[in-house]
Amino acid sequence: MTMADNPRSALAAFPTSVLDGIDDGFLQLDRDDRVVWFTAPVLAFFPHLADSLTPGAAFSSLLDLNVTAEQDTALKTNAETWRARRMEAHEQPHGLIDGRLANGRWVRVMDHATEDGGRLIHYRDVTEERRELDEAARFTLFLQGTLETISQGICAFDADWRLLTWNAHFFDLLGLPASFASVGMRLSDIIHHLADQGEYGAGDAADRASEILEMIQTTRGTVYERPNRDGRLMEVRIRPMPNGGVVIVYEDISDRQEAQRALKQSEERYALAAAGSNDGLWDWDLATNSIYLSTRWKQMLGHVEQEIGDGAEEWFSRIHPEDVQRVTAQLDAHLSGAVGNFESEHRVRHRDGTYRWMLVRGLGVRDVSGHAYRIAGSMTDITDRKRVEEQSIHDALHDNLTGLPNRTLFLERVRQALARFRRNPSASFGVVYLDLDRFKVVNESLGHIHGDDLIIAAARRLEHNLKFGDTVARLGGDEFAMLLEDVSDKSESIGVCDMLQKALASPFSLSGKEIFTTASMGAAHSSEGYGRPEDILRDAELAMYKAKELGKAQAVAFNPNMRGTTVTPLDMETDLRRAIERGELTLRFQPIISLANGRIQGFEALARWTHSKRGEVPPSDFIPLAEETGMIVEIGQWVLRTACERTVRWRDQFPKAEPMEISVNLSSRQFHQYDLVRMVTNSLEGTGMDPSLLKLEITESALMENAHLSAQMLNDLKSLKIQVCVDDFGTGYSSLSYLHTFPIDTLKIDKSFVQDMGRNRHNLEIVRTICLLAQNLRLDVIAEGVETPEQLAQLRAIGCGFAQGYLFSPPLDVDGVERLLGENRSW
Numbered sequence: 001m002t003m004a005d006n007p008r009s010a011l012a013a014f015p016t017s018v019l020d021g022i023d024d025g026f027l028q029l030d031r032d033d034r035v036v037w038f039t040a041p042v043l044a045f046f047p048h049l050a051d052s053l054t055p056g057a058a059f060s061s062l063l064d065l066n067v068t069a070e071q072d073t074a075l076k077t078n079a080e081t082w083r084a085r086r087m088e089a090h091e092q093p094h095g096l097i098d099g100r101l102a103n104g105r106w107v108r109v110m111d112h113a114t115e116d117g118g119r120l121i122h123y124r125d126v127t128e129e130r131r132e133l134d135e136a137a138r139f140t141l142f143l144q145g146t147l148e149t150i151s152q153g154i155c156a157f158d159a160d161w162r163l164l165t166w167n168a169h170f171f172d173l174l175g176l177p178a179s180f181a182s183v184g185m186r187l188s189d190i191i192h193h194l195a196d197q198g199e200y201g202a203g204d205a206a207d208r209a210s211e212i213l214e215m216i217q218t219t220r221g222t223v224y225e226r227p228n229r230d231g232r233l234m235e236v237r238i239r240p241m242p243n244g245g246v247v248i249v250y251e252d253i254s255d256r257q258e259a260q261r262a263l264k265q266s267e268e269r270y271a272l273a274a275a276g277s278n279d280g281l282w283d284w285d286l287a288t289n290s291i292y293l294s295t296r297w298k299q300m301l302g303h304v305e306q307e308i309g310d311g312a313e314e315w316f317s318r319i320h321p322e323d324v325q326r327v328t329a330q331l332d333a334h335l336s337g338a339v340g341n342f343e344s345e346h347r348v349r350h351r352d353g354t355y356r357w358m359l360v361r362g363l364g365v366r367d368v369s370g371h372a373y374r375i376a377g378s379m380t381d382i383t384d385r386k387r388v389e390e391q392s393i394h395d396a397l398h399d400n401l402t403g404l405p406n407r408t409l410f411l412e413r414v415r416q417a418l419a420r421f422r423r424n425p426s427a428s429f430g431v432v433y434l435d436l437d438r439f440k441v442v443n444e445s446l447g448h449i450h451g452d453d454l455i456i457a458a459a460r461r462l463e464h465n466l467k468f469g470d471t472v473a474r475l476g477g478d479e480f481a482m483l484l485e486d487v488s489d490k491s492e493s494i495g496v497c498d499m500l501q502k503a504l505a506s507p508f509s510l511s512g513k514e515i516f517t518t519a520s521m522g523a524a525h526s527s528e529g530y531g532r533p534e535d536i537l538r539d540a541e542l543a544m545y546k547a548k549e550l551g552k553a554q555a556v557a558f559n560p561n562m563r564g565t566t567v568t569p570l571d572m573e574t575d576l577r578r579a580i581e582r583g584e585l586t587l588r589f590q591p592i593i594s595l596a597n598g599r600i601q602g603f604e605a606l607a608r609w610t611h612s613k614r615g616e617v618p619p620s621d622f623i624p625l626a627e628e629t630g631m632i633v634e635i636g637q638w639v640l641r642t643a644c645e646r647t648v649r650w651r652d653q654f655p656k657a658e659p660m661e662i663s664v665n666l667s668s669r670q671f672h673q674y675d676l677v678r679m680v681t682n683s684l685e686g687t688g689m690d691p692s693l694l695k696l697e698i699t700e701s702a703l704m705e706n707a708h709l710s711a712q713m714l715n716d717l718k719s720l721k722i723q724v725c726v727d728d729f730g731t732g733y734s735s736l737s738y739l740h741t742f743p744i745d746t747l748k749i750d751k752s753f754v755q756d757m758g759r760n761r762h763n764l765e766i767v768r769t770i771c772l773l774a775q776n777l778r779l780d781v782i783a784e785g786v787e788t789p790e791q792l793a794q795l796r797a798i799g800c801g802f803a804q805g806y807l808f809s810p811p812l813d814v815d816g817v818e819r820l821l822g823e824n825r826s827w
Contacts (some may be wrong), residue, residue, distance in 0.1 A: 031117030159244030302351030320347035410473035414533035430493035433540035497555030518553035534620030588811030598826035602661030605643035668702035751785020
């Protein structure tokens with residue numbers, strides 16, 4: 001036998017000096033377990049045996065020396081294994097054991113039985129090998145832990161389709177317990193088991209398994225979907241590995257598929273809504289400045305799909321130049337977070353070159369920091385509505401017969417002229433009051449129809465003979481008024497009157513007859529220092545009556561002495577005293593609109609006097625007279641009680657409407673009556689009116705006449721839960737220092753500020769300041785005299801809460817209010 005045939009006996013024959021050059025250690029024992037020889041590396045492994053390890057020494061006694069050395073696990077285990085195996089007479093000791101030495105290194109003990117019954121023990125340092133194994137084990141544990149955290153089921157097979165690794169979720173998705181798997185299990189065994197469970201349907205299990213295995217082998221690198229046994233949709237992904245194996249990923253995609261279906265349905269609903277909506281839809285990506293415009297949006301402007309791109313300029317370039325700045329301001333206010341939503345009424349250019357009125361609404365989409373990165377909304381064509389509104393406003397401000405401005409509009413233009421004159425004294429003007437002579441004769445002779453024809457013809461002549469910029473208005477009946485701009489003095493006004501007299505001298509052709517008429521005219525001039533438009537018109541009327549006294553067909557300039565000598569044909573005071581009992585006093589109600597939701601918040605009750613002969617007498621004529629004579633107290637009681645009774649009826653008539661407030665004006669004389677509170681309670685008694693829905697309006701100047709008394713009076717009213725509003729705020733005394741002491745609820749901004757704030761930035765800042773002041777004091781704000789959409793947009797932008805004016809509605813009679821409430825409209 002050669003050394004190659006029996007390495008153990010050949011190795012024993014080697015001299016130890018040769019073996020000492022080998023890193024491994026060798027130890028020869030005889031059959032009595034005594035040391036025969038050993039090589040030097042043995043002592044390198046076990047240095048503590050240097051004095052004990054000698055030929056003839058009992059190996060078991062050497063082991064006993066090391067019993068307490070806990071880290072010499074190699075020798076301990078070697079000894080215990082040896083002793084156990086020596087107990088078995090039929091089997092020779094053999095084996096392979098790894099242990100760790102005291103110095104932390106690992107040694108492998110290979111125990112071989114020799115032919116003479118002894119042992120040859122082979123010691124080898126395997127520290128590096130064990131480190132590599134430990135790292136591999138740690139990586140395997142890490143990989144296994146990672147696989148268990150993912151939501152997909154995953155497994156890997158080698159080139160022979162033996163299972164290498166997996167996670168529990170894989171077999172859970174297959175409906176198998178994780179304990180079912182084991183390393184080395186073949187894929188065919190798994191498929192056989194699934195086939196037995198009915199996972200893959202009926203049929204021979206072996207054939208079905210082979211078919212599935214073949215499918216997987218031929219679809220490497222592909223993805224397919226299939227339902228599992230529970231009806232859940234699974235996505236199976238098969239990917240090849242470089243070693244010829246595959247990785248199979250099994251994922252439940254039922255929820256994802258359902259989400260995709262829901263998204264598709266949502267997209268379809270959006271597409272149907274966009275196609276079926278009468279509004280145009282838009283979606284603006286602020287980051288890319290690209291904007292989606294629906295087909296309907298383009299059609300509303302007369303364009304086909306391809307004619308308009310996706311740039312934001314497609315919208316803004318079509319906005320009317322006068323509206324661009326306002327729209328931009330409204331949009332910026334929303335994007336900055338100042339207002340909750342974007343809403344704008346503006347004109348947009350149609351393909352045919354005309355402009356259409358559009359109501360554009362939008363809402364920004366914001367990130368976590370509140371920054372808007374997208375805004376979307378709708379566009380509605382409101383051209384027809386605008387035309388109706390403009391017509392309604394026109395009708396409210398113009399005479400139905402002649403189309404001329406009526407008294408309301410005329411007084412407003414005089415008010416503006418007075419404001420200009422106060423700012424610039426060189427901008428003087430004149431007012432002419434004109435009454436046709438002998439008009440009654442025409443009416444009685446030719447009838448009212450031809451009387452109306454004469455009124456219309458006279459109106460046209462007056463218009464044609466005034467210079468551009470002047471205003472002619474019909475006040476009622478055969479009475480006209482003219483505003484003459486840039487008239488230096490009274491004599492120039494009389495010169496214009498003489499020219500008009502000549503224009504009227506030519507005959508009018510009515511019903512085939514020539515009709516001649518003249519006019520009595522009175523002229524007043526701004527140089528008299530008027531404060532109100534009603535005052536200058538009154539003086540012009542007094543001058544006109546003086547002209548009639550002097551023989552008609554002439555013009556007279558106003559003289560202050562006329563106020564004491566010239567009287568109107570009617571005794572105003574006497575008629576006013578009888579107006580209530582004659583039923584000539586009525587109420588008009590102007591709606592107050594909440595700018596937050598566009599709904600009616602309440603109404604302001606306004607007294608009107610329709611004289612049986614004279615027609616409608618302006619409040620500017622009879623209210624000062626009532627104040628002067630003391631009749632205002634009786635009229636005020638009637639207004640208060642009638643307004644409350646009417647409000648209660650409307651509450652019962654329109655139960656679904658929101659509770660409506662009713663505002664009633666108190667004059668200075670009423671407010672300072674010692675028994676004001678008793679008068680108010682008497683007026684409310686028996687009406688069923690909720691006192692908290694009553695709002696009494698008191699002018700700023702009336703409050704400040706006696707601030708201490710006013711505060712006491714207001715406290716008495718507040719004890720009744722009655723609201724208090726400061727009317728014409730900003731035009732009277734500087735009462736800012738008293739606002740926090742007065743128990744008031746509302747500030748009403750005078751219309752002189754509102755109507756000129758579009759052109760006068762100073763007025764705009766006054767309105768803004770009043771709104772900010774009210775917010776700080778927790779008071780409501782009402783802006784009166786709102787007549788244009790621009791004014792409304794500005795008020796909304798600066799946070800004004802409520803508004804009233806001809807933009808929404810003129811003062812209405814009872815029938816008009818009931819029609820309005822029945823419409824349930826909003827602005």
